[in-house]
Amino acid sequence: MRPAIRLGVNIDHVATVRNARGGQHPDPVAAALLAVQSGADGITAHLREDRRHIRDTDLERLRTEIDAPLNMEMAATDEMVAIAQALRPHACCLVPERREELTTEGGLDVAGQSDALTPKVHALKANGIRVSLFIDPDPTQIAAAAATGAQVVELHTGAYAQGRAGELERLQRAATQAASLGLEVHAGHGLTYENVGPVATIPQIRELNIGHFLIGQAIFDGLPTVIATMQAHISKAAEH
Numbered sequence: 001m002r003p004a005i006r007l008g009v010n011i012d013h014v015a016t017v018r019n020a021r022g023g024q025h026p027d028p029v030a031a032a033l034l035a036v037q038s039g040a041d042g043i044t045a046h047l048r049e050d051r052r053h054i055r056d057t058d059l060e061r062l063r064t065e066i067d068a069p070l071n072m073e074m075a076a077t078d079e080m081v082a083i084a085q086a087l088r089p090h091a092c093c094l095v096p097e098r099r100e101e102l103t104t105e106g107g108l109d110v111a112g113q114s115d116a117l118t119p120k121v122h123a124l125k126a127n128g129i130r131v132s133l134f135i136d137p138d139p140t141q142i143a144a145a146a147a148t149g150a151q152v153v154e155l156h157t158g159a160y161a162q163g164r165a166g167e168l169e170r171l172q173r174a175a176t177q178a179a180s181l182g183l184e185v186h187a188g189h190g191l192t193y194e195n196v197g198p199v200a201t202i203p204q205i206r207e208l209n210i211g212h213f214l215i216g217q218a219i220f221d222g223l224p225t226v227i228a229t230m231q232a233h234i235s236k237a238a239e240h
């Protein structure tokens with residue numbers, strides 16, 4: 001029997017709304033608490049180098065106030081590794097960042113920088129942190145990710161979400177390869193009620209991290225409802 005797929009709720013864009021006026025409302029930590037109370041299996045928060053949304057204090061409060069796994073997304077920089085080593089979240093997910101990007105574009109180029117990445121993976125693991133690498137569903141990147149010692153890959157579903165042809169099949173092949181190398185397989189980026197189903201049917205996937213759509217839809221339906229609805233879509237698809 002396949003284990004239930006865990007839903008990680010990314011709360012970055014609660015912080016986007018909060019920062020729009022420079023105040024304290026809406027509080028991302030309150031949103032995370034409500035998400036967990038509503039059934040989220042974990043909380044994901046991306047501490048970007050430019051702090052455009054999640055801030056260091058948000059992460060510190062999430063670490064102490066949320067009774068659920070915290071997945072800290074971060075660039076693979078010395079600054080972020082030091083923050084993660086001090087914070088010791090349940091997990092870190094290393095993602096690429098470009099200051100001028102609107103959102104994460106491609107996956108992390110692990111193959112092109114494995115010498116620089118591997119010591120960072122080991123440094124995080126040495127602090128009891130589960131390390132995930134956010135990569136495109138590319139066989140070279142998956143092999144490189146396994147070689148770093150990371151326990152998890154999170155497959156970038158952005159191209160799939162944009163409707164690019166053949167992307168679901170790429171994700172299926174990537175998940176099979178990753179699992180065969182002993183990696184735990186997660187996925188995320190751009191997932192919605194409409195497109196999550198086919199991804200959830202991929203048997204190796206253990207966790208989906210979803211944020212922008214959920215927070216946006218919560219404006220209309222409320223966070224508890226959108227989390228329950230998303231989980232229903234995921235579990236219905238995963239049964240097939």
Ligand SMILES: CC(=O)[C@@H](O)[C@H](O)COP(=O)(O)O
Nearest residue numbers: 012046095103104134188189
């Ligand atoms: C890695 C990824 O796809 C997201 O988790 C990331 O957080 C996107 O960045 P923004 O949340 O800043 O759009």
Ligand SMILES: NCC(=O)COP(=O)(O)O
Nearest residue numbers: 010188189190209211212
């Ligand atoms: N790693 C993906 C994530 O955390 C959320 O991505 P999105 O749903 O905000 O696109």
